[in-house]
Amino acid sequence: MTDMPETSVSASPVATNVARGTRITEWLTLYSLSVLAALVLSAMLVETTGGSWRPVLSALIDGSVRAPGRWGETLGAATPLLLVALGTVISAKAGLVNIGQEGQLLIGSAMATYLGFLVGGSGAFSVIVVLLAGALGGALWAGIAGVLKYWRGVPEVLSTLLLVTIAGQAVAFGLRYDWLLLAPQANRGNRNQVSDQVAEGNRVPRVTVFGNEFPIAVFIAVALAVFVAWALARTVWGFRLRMLGRNPRAAQRAGVSQTRYGSMALLLSGAFAGFAGAAMLAGGGFAFGNYRLVPGFSANIGWTGLLVALVAREKALVAIPVAFVFAGLRTGSGFVGSTGVEGRITDVIQGLLVLALLIPPAVIFIRDRRRARSATTART
Amino acid sequence: MGASAPAPAVELTGITKKYGAVVACGDVDLTLHRGRIHGILGENGAGKSTLMKILIGLVLPDSGTIAVDGKRCTIHDPIDAARLGIGMVHQHFSLIDALTVWENVALGDAGRLDPQAVRSRIGEISDQYGLGIEPDARVGDLTAGLRQRVEIIKCLRRDPSIVVFDEPTSVLTPDESLQLFAALRHVVAAENRAVVLVSHKLDEVLASTDEITIMRQGRVVDRRPTAGTAARQLATAMVGREVSLRAERAALGVIAVDDVAHDETAEHEVDDSVAPALSIRDATVIGAGGVRLLDQLDLDVRPGEIVGVAGVEGNGQRALGDLLSSLVRLQSGTVMAGGQQVAAGRSGAMSRAGIAVIPEDRHDSGCVLDMTVAENLVLVNQRRVARRGVIDQAALNEFALRMIADFGIQCSGPDAPMWSLSGGNQQRVVLARELSDQPTVLVAAQPTRGLDVGAIEYMTERLRAAAQAGVAVLLISSELEEIIDIATRVVVIHRGRIVGEMAHHELDLERLGLLMGGAAA
Ligand SMILES: Nc1ncnc2c1ncn2[C@@H]1O[C@H](COP(=O)(O)OP(=O)(O)OP(=O)(O)O)[C@@H](O)[C@H]1O
Ligand SMILES: [Mg+2]
Numbered sequence: 048m049t050d051m052p053e054t055s056v057s058a059s060p061v062a063t064n065v066a067r068g069t070r071i072t073e074w075l076t077l078y079s080l081s082v083l084a085a086l087v088l089s090a091m092l093v094e095t096t097g098g099s100w101r102p103v104l105s106a107l108i109d110g111s112v113r114a115p116g117r118w119g120e121t122l123g124a125a126t127p128l129l130l131v132a133l134g135t136v137i138s139a140k141a142g143l144v145n146i147g148q149e150g151q152l153l154i155g156s157a158m159a160t161y162l163g164f165l166v167g168g169s170g171a172f173s174v175i176v177v178l179l180a181g182a183l184g185g186a187l188w189a190g191i192a193g194v195l196k197y198w199r200g201v202p203e204v205l206s207t208l209l210l211v212t213i214a215g216q217a218v219a220f221g222l223r224y225d226w227l228l229l230a231p232q233a234n235r236g237n238r239n240q241v242s243d244q245v246a247e248g249n250r251v252p253r254v255t256v257f258g259n260e261f262p263i264a265v266f267i268a269v270a271l272a273v274f275v276a277w278a279l280a281r282t283v284w285g286f287r288l289r290m291l292g293r294n295p296r297a298a299q300r301a302g303v304s305q306t307r308y309g310s311m312a313l314l315l316s317g318a319f320a321g322f323a324g325a326a327m328l329a330g331g332g333f334a335f336g337n338y339r340l341v342p343g344f345s346a347n348i349g350w351t352g353l354l355v356a357l358v359a360r361e362k363a364l365v366a367i368p369v370a371f372v373f374a375g376l377r378t379g380s381g382f383v384g385s386t387g388v389e390g391r392i393t394d395v396i397q398g399l400l401v402l403a404l405l406i407p408p409a410v411i412f413i414r415d416r417r418r419a420r421s422a423t424t425a426r427t
Numbered sequence: 428m429g430a431s432a433p434a435p436a437v438e439l440t441g442i443t444k445k446y447g448a449v450v451a452c453g454d455v456d457l458t459l460h461r462g463r464i465h466g467i468l469g470e471n472g473a474g475k476s477t478l479m480k481i482l483i484g485l486v487l488p489d490s491g492t493i494a495v496d497g498k499r500c501t502i503h504d505p506i507d508a509a510r511l512g513i514g515m516v517h518q519h520f521s522l523i524d525a526l527t528v529w530e531n532v533a534l535g536d537a538g539r540l541d542p543q544a545v546r547s548r549i550g551e552i553s554d555q556y557g558l559g560i561e562p563d564a565r566v567g568d569l570t571a572g573l574r575q576r577v578e579i580i581k582c583l584r585r586d587p588s589i590v591v592f593d594e595p596t597s598v599l600t601p602d603e604s605l606q607l608f609a610a611l612r613h614v615v616a617a618e619n620r621a622v623v624l625v626s627h628k629l630d631e632v633l634a635s636t637d638e639i640t641i642m643r644q645g646r647v648v649d650r651r652p653t654a655g656t657a658a659r660q661l662a663t664a665m666v667g668r669e670v671s672l673r674a675e676r677a678a679l680g681v682i683a684v685d686d687v688a689h690d691e692t693a694e695h696e697v698d699d700s701v702a703p704a705l706s707i708r709d710a711t712v713i714g715a716g717g718v719r720l721l722d723q724l725d726l727d728v729r730p731g732e733i734v735g736v737a738g739v740e741g742n743g744q745r746a747l748g749d750l751l752s753s754l755v756r757l758q759s760g761t762v763m764a765g766g767q768q769v770a771a772g773r774s775g776a777m778s779r780a781g782i783a784v785i786p787e788d789r790h791d792s793g794c795v796l797d798m799t800v801a802e803n804l805v806l807v808n809q810r811r812v813a814r815r816g817v818i819d820q821a822a823l824n825e826f827a828l829r830m831i832a833d834f835g836i837q838c839s840g841p842d843a844p845m846w847s848l849s850g851g852n853q854q855r856v857v858l859a860r861e862l863s864d865q866p867t868v869l870v871a872a873q874p875t876r877g878l879d880v881g882a883i884e885y886m887t888e889r890l891r892a893a894a895q896a897g898v899a900v901l902l903i904s905s906e907l908e909e910i911i912d913i914a915t916r917v918v919v920i921h922r923g924r925i926v927g928e929m930a931h932h933e934l935d936l937e938r939l940g941l942l943m944g945g946a947a948a
Contacts, residue, residue: 283809283816289798290806296792300752300784301807302775 077407085403089396098388107393110382111375119259123330125374126261127152127323129268131352132359132366133275134185134319139361140279141312142292147192147207148320149349150214151185155321156328157218158184160228160242160340163329169248177249178264178325185321186314188214193310203313211349219342228340242340250338251330262330269367271319276363288312320349351377351397358404373397434497436461436589436621437482437513442491444477446847447839450645451477452488457640457647459589459621464612466636466653467625468665470879471851472837473642475625476518479591482623483515484508495589514587516578518594518625518850518877519790524567531566532581545584552580556610567715570741571598571787571873572905579607588618593625594850597876600740600905604628608635627851627879629658641665666881702766703727704899705751705782705868710760710771712746712923720746722923723760728868728899733890735914736903739943743923744903745787748872751901752784752792753777765867778807783866785857787873787903793857794845801827801841804860834859835882850877862889869893872903887913907939921945 090100112118131148138145162180166173188210195201221228222240230243251262279285291298291308299305324345327335336344355373359365380393437459444452452474459465469475480486482493484502493500495511502508505515522531533545546562553560558576566574575598582590596604612635615622626632632639633653641649641664649664705728712721721743728734738744749755750762756772763769764780771777777784786793794803804827805812812823827841836855838848845853854877861869871890875883890913894900904910910917911934919927919942927942929935 281818281820283813283818286802286809286818290795293797294792294795296754297795297806299754299774300778300792302753302778304774 074407074411077410078404081403081406082400085396085399088399089392092395093388093392096388096392098386098392102386103383103388103392106382106386107376107379110379114382116259117378119256119261121371121374121378122259122261122265123335123374124377125370126264126268126330127327127335127348128352128355128374129272129366129370130323130326131320131349132355132370133268133272133363134316134323135353135356136275136359136361136363136366137279137288137319138312138316139356140285140292141288141309142295143309143312143316144204145189145192145207145313145316146204146353147189147210147214147349148316148323148353149345149347150207150211151188151317151320152324152327152349152352153214153218153345154188154324155181155183155185156324156340156344157221157228158187158321159325159328160245161221163245163249164243167246167249169246173249174251174329177245177329178251178322181325181328182318182322185324186318188321189313189317190310192317193313196313197306197310215342218340218344222340222342230339240342245329245338249329251326253331262326264326264330268326272363272367279363320352323348323352354397354401358401360408372400376400433461434494435459436496438494438497439478439482440492440494442478442481442488442493444474444481444486444488449837449839450474452481453645455491455642455645455647459623461588461619461621462616463637464608464615464622464624464635466632466639467623467642468627468629468632468639468661469642470644470665471855471877471882472644472849473665473879474645475642476593476849478642479515479593479623479625482508482591483513509585509587512588513591514582514585514589515591516582516593516595518597520574520578520788522566522574522577524565526566527562528560528564528566528569528577528580529562531577532562532584548584549580552583555614556583557606568718570745572600572603572740575599587620589621589623591623591625594627594877595624596626596628596631598873598905601631604631605634611635627877627883629661629880632661633658643667662880665879699729701729701731703763704730704765705901706763707750708761708763710750710762711758712743712750712755713758714746719923720755721750724920724924726901726918726925728901730867730897730899731894732916733894733900733902733914735910735917736901736920737907737910737917737939737943738905738920740905742920744872744905744920746923747920748784748787748870748903751777751782751868751870752786754792778864781867782870783807783861783864783868784870785861785872785874787876789853789857794853796846797844799842799844800831800836800838800848800856803845803856804830804863806860808864830856830859830863835885851879851882854878855882858886858889862893866898868899868901870901870903873905874902875906875909907943919943 093100093103110117111121131152135145135148159177159181163177166176189207192203192206192210195206196203218228219240222242223229225231228242230241251264253260253262279289287298287303288308290301291303291305295305327348328338328340328344331338335346351373355366355369359369376393376397380390383393384390435458437457439455439457442452442455443450455474455478457478467475467478477486481488482502484504484507487503493502495513500511502511523534526534529542529545529549532549533540533542549560549562552558556579558580560573560576560580566577569577575595579595596607599607608631611622614620624632624636633656636653638652639650639656639661640647641661643665707724707726710721710724711719714720724743724747736744736747746755750757750771753772753774753776761768762771764777764782767780769776769780790796795806801823805823809818812819812826824841830836831838831841834855836848836859837852845856848856858874874890875886878886890900890902894915902910902914915931917929917931917934917939918925919939921943922945927938929939
């Protein structure tokens with residue numbers, strides 16, 4: 048997040064009136080203060096719920112990076128978060144507010160399950176089929192919102208959100224029939240709605256580094272982050288997408304079709320979420336079931352990924368460390384339970400951290416705004 | 428300036444503001460007295476707006492002091508400024524289209540809203556300054572001139588005792604601005620206010636100010652009382668060289684129109700038999716609320732012609748520009764460019780057909796403020812700097828540097844964000860981009876708005892040169908004199924229709940005036 052001051056300049060349209068040096072100090076101070084405040088609040092919360100903050104913090108660090116094998120686990124959790132965030136960055140750059148990643152991810156994982164069994168086979172090819180099936184599912188789900196928007200004018204904020212609920216029901220429905228997603232009788236441990244395990248040959252390979260095991264999807268996600276950052280900054284396509292997001296009328300005149308580029312961005316953003324779902328399904332790892340699709344499989348990864356993108360302020364590369372931090376809170380929470388404090392306290396900590404990371408830009412924005420009264424007047 | 432006189436309303440001393448290597452203001456002194464109007468002149472990017480923003484608290488100076496009524500003070504934000512009685516009318520609009528006039532005016536008010544009070548206050552000010560503003564009109568439906576007046580009301584409503592106008596009249600007609608300044612002069616004297624006027628219109632400054640400060644590249648280069656000063660002296664001091672004031676005066680609407688009939692424009696008549704490069708037939712555009720913005724408009728522009736569209740603002744000029752920018756659909760009719768029909772309203776169709784546009788409001792569809800200068804220079808056509816879909820940064824940079832040099836764009840470099848440029852320099856970016864694309868048709872809507880005298884001269888030359896090179900130029904302007912100066916043929920637009928037309932050599936001002944007023948010819 049070292050380039051935050053940079054971000055502020057490009058993200059806030061308001062002319063800045065403080066010298067650059069002062070500005071960086073200002074940002075650093077604000078960020079440190081608000082993160083500190085979030086940590087102090089978290090500590091107080093822990094204390095009031097009967098724990099004490101030191102062991103909780105220690106458990107959090109153990110659970111996320113320090114204990115053997117844990118950072119591998121965290122990397123595994125960071126992967127879908129990063130993928131979801133990348134998709135969000137793409138749609139946000141085009142000026143779209145896609146907030147239905149949770150649903151797109153779920154449909155992606157369902158599609159991966161279904162097509163994975165349909166195609167079967169093993170080896171690199173079928174793994175790729177599974178992952179792409181996920182992307183396809185997510186894109187389809189976001190595509191519905193796209194059709195609604197560009198054909199009927201339904202705002203994507205509403206449609207993507209509503210589609211999250213429908214996705215949950217659709218998958219629950221699919222998990223009731225064995226010709227859809229439900230595992231056949233013989234293989235089922237209990238009568239709950241679970242899918243069959245992803246076949247061995249269809250799983251994303253896992254590697255072990257210094258005793259930390261994680262799926263190689265980590266590398267794919269990081270490579271995609273670099274690619275997305277590059278494509279947005281350096282390709283004609285990214286240029287036009289940014290133009291659309293920043294000034295739709297200028298874009299319209301220049302030949303950037305709102306329908307074409309907008310729906311493309313929406314589809315891609317859904318594809319990333321769906322891909323994340325497939326990677327969770329076929330990648331294993333403690334948090335994401337056991338290569339099985341279950342109701343509620345998406346486990347808030349979509350929502351959290353959205354937050355990652357928000358905190359990274361639409362920067363694909365910044366999303367990498369942010370995703371890791373958020374994943375750490377997730378993996379660390381399992382260890383917090385051992386201190387006698389409810390593990391879900393990390394959800395609250397996460398919320399506080401998100402707020403802490405969003406407050407500084409907001410403060411600066413509002414202050415600039417106040418100085419400028421309105422963005423446009425300050426521009427010349 | 429007598430020794431016993433009360434302390435000046437505002438005294439700025441040694442004000443310096445740098446943006447990186449750019450010195451926007453360097454050691455500037457400025458004194459404003461009550462009861463006087465102070466004009467500030469200077470080239471594009473000279474630092475005028477920056478100085479004014481320092482006074483209003485939008486920009487904090489790096490060094491220097493401010494004293495208001497003899498008391499030292501620091502102005503951190505416009506709220507501080509308002510407390511000191513300083514108000515400003517900005518160069519660019521900050522209005523919200525979807526709201527009505529009174530809602531826009533009340534925007535940002537603290538406390539309980541009293542719509543009736545706001546409305547009646549608007550009425551009062553409107554009458555006092557002869558602004559003719561209807562409080563319940565929707566801002567989106569207003570012409571640029573009327574919007575500017577809403578901005579003025581927004582500022583004057585708070586009864587500031589020190590008023591800053593940053594190019595308030597760039598979208599007003601000469602008559603309108605005369606009226607505004609007559610009213611202003613009256614209240615300045617009667618109520619002892621201090622007024623600063625930033626303007627590129629020399630004659631306006633000469634007619635309405637008491638003293639003048641001229642800035643160049645961030646510094647004050649001249650300070651003089653208005654009385655006894657001639658426009659030519661001002662222009663020379665501003666630009667640092669002699670400029671052709673003819674073009675400038677024409678663009679700014681002060682030339683004596685009868686002596687233009689025999690200039691070089693007239694010699695360049697175009698053969699009627701040449702096929703038009705742009706041909707609009709029977710074009711009807713329906714706006715929000717079912718208003719006919721264009722009503723069966725017919726218009727031809729041939730290669731080499733400069734067709735001036737004259738008319739009172741709000742008669743369809745904006746819709747015409749939007750139509751040729753692919754921003755609106757046609758209800759009926761056709762647009763043909765180079766003999767091919769163009770799909771109106773389809774994104775990019777017009778620009779692909781070779782129609783370049785300098786839009787009337789550069790911030791609307793002319794540029795993307797959050798992108799860099801270099802990016803804005805290739806907004807319409809990225810192909811020239813791209814290879815297989817990837818933008819070649821070196822090529823982009825090189826192209827931008829060339830344009831920056833060719834068009835004298837003042838900025839910290841190709842990577843400067845567009846919003847950091849001064850108004851006139853933003854306009855130059857738009858001009859540079861549109862001309863560099865080798866269009867077959869060039870639509871220039873109010874192209875000289877916000878440009879300094881030197882740049883107006885340059886713009887006029889470029890438009891003429893483009894026509895000479897075979898481009899069909901369509902000049903949409905609310906400045907009749909500008910049209911008369913450079914157009915080879917003049918058409919008059921009224922209520923969305925072309926109601927009359929005359930070649931340059933048969934110009935008849937009286938008839939033109941009648942046509943513009945809607946009298947059948
Ligand atoms: N926020 C900013 N960041 C960087 N440079 C800036 C910023 N604001 C202004 N500048 C630069 O400072 C110089 C002076 O700008 P300013 O807007 O004061 O010019 P101006 O005299 O008002 O010109 P114009 O007549 O074109 O409106 C310009 O070169 C501009 O690029
Ligand atoms: Mg200015």
